[in-house]
Amino acid sequence: MLLLPRHRDILTLPHNDIQHPMRKKLQLIGTVVSGNPLLIEAFHRRLRKASSTAVVDQAQESSIH
Secondary structure (H helix, E strand, C coil), rough: CECCCCCCCCCCCCCCCCECCCCCCCCCEEEECCHHHHHHHHHHHHHHHHHHHHHHHHHHHHHHH
């Protein structure tokens, strides 16, 4: 896994340069995904779980403020 450095313009739309509203909270990674269907499926399950946890954490954080 490769953790990409935070750059001001890394999360922008290429056609109009609008920056993503959550760019300060997001961290991008790069990773190699196997050609093995079982490993790809396991990766997708972990990814969905991590994404859903992030959404729940975000909702809880916004309800606290």
